[in-house]
Amino acid sequence: MTVNKPPREAISRNNMELLTNCLGVIWKDFVALIYPQRCIGCTTPLVKHEQYLCTRCFLNLPFFESPYCQNQKLSVYFSFLPKVSSVKAYLVLNKKGLTESILYGLKYHGNKELALLMGKHFGASLTSKGVLKADYLIPIPLHPDKEQKRGFNQSREIAKGLSEKLGIPINDEVIIRTKEEQVQSKQDKVTRWHNQGGVYTGVNVDALIGKSVILVDDVITTGATMVAVCELIGPKVSEITILALATGK
Numbered sequence: 001m002t003v004n005k006p007p008r009e010a011i012s013r014n015n016m017e018l019l020t021n022c023l024g025v026i027w028k029d030f031v032a033l034i035y036p037q038r039c040i041g042c043t044t045p046l047v048k049h050e051q052y053l054c055t056r057c058f059l060n061l062p063f064f065e066s067p068y069c070q071n072q073k074l075s076v077y078f079s080f081l082p083k084v085s086s087v088k089a090y091l092v093l094n095k096k097g098l099t100e101s102i103l104y105g106l107k108y109h110g111n112k113e114l115a116l117l118m119g120k121h122f123g124a125s126l127t128s129k130g131v132l133k134a135d136y137l138i139p140i141p142l143h144p145d146k147e148q149k150r151g152f153n154q155s156r157e158i159a160k161g162l163s164e165k166l167g168i169p170i171n172d173e174v175i176i177r178t179k180e181e182q183v184q185s186k187q188d189k190v191t192r193w194h195n196q197g198g199v200y201t202g203v204n205v206d207a208l209i210g211k212s213v214i215l216v217d218d219v220i221t222t223g224a225t226m227v228a229v230c231e232l233i234g235p236k237v238s239e240i241t242i243l244a245l246a247t248g249k
């Protein structure tokens with residue numbers, strides 16, 4: 001019986017790959033030893049398998065405790081939109097609290113992986129409390145110029161994490177943001193509401209006819225963004241669930 005031996009070049013190529021991987025891991029551990037990643041909450045060095053937050057800070061995050069992350073205040077707030085069946089939020093947004101540090105990290109420190117990670121945690125928390133079903137997850141889009149500047153859309157990264165845990169596909173080809181964002185912090189509530197008119201445009205909203213969708217955003221502040229998107233897709237879809245990583249209590 002003859003045994004086909006792998007060619008000598010293939011063996012040396014495999015060995016080289018193995019060696020490169022090992023060196024990569026050693027180098028990463030070495031760098032982590034000299035410059036340890038620090039917790040964004042308490043700044044203590046993170047240990048292996050911790051990302052962005054140490055275990056203590058993660059467990060002390062201000063989670064919404066009501067069943068299924070259901071946010072009663074927001075559910076009432078959006079109740080005038082007939083297709084909105086529920087509003088769920090993961091973290092309570094407090095001034096100068098840890099949730100604010102997380103959101104700031106997503107928006108201004110380019111922490112793309114943090115957005116994905118928080119999406120996964122949110123998704124895991126939702127699946128542990130029951131099954132959330134929908135045809136699509138739709139992340140709220142950024143204006144293309146802003147997305148290019150930031151390098152990513154934090155809501156899409158959160159949606160990716162949610163998608164992994166909920167098993168619901170992302171559809172980010174139906175809405176685009178056509179108006180640049182104004183500096184919201186300098187506007188009062190009424191001005192913010194007025195500025196939402198015509199901010200979003202449907203591209204292929206007919207693809208949503210009869211579908212149940214989950215809208216995903218990093219934070220709900222005035223709710224004007226969500227209302228604008230709900231009004232845009234509402235006439236097409238059968239049901240809307242709103243998920244936000246954070247909102248005020």
Ligand SMILES: [Zn+2]
Nearest residue numbers: 039042054057
């Ligand atoms: Zn910490």
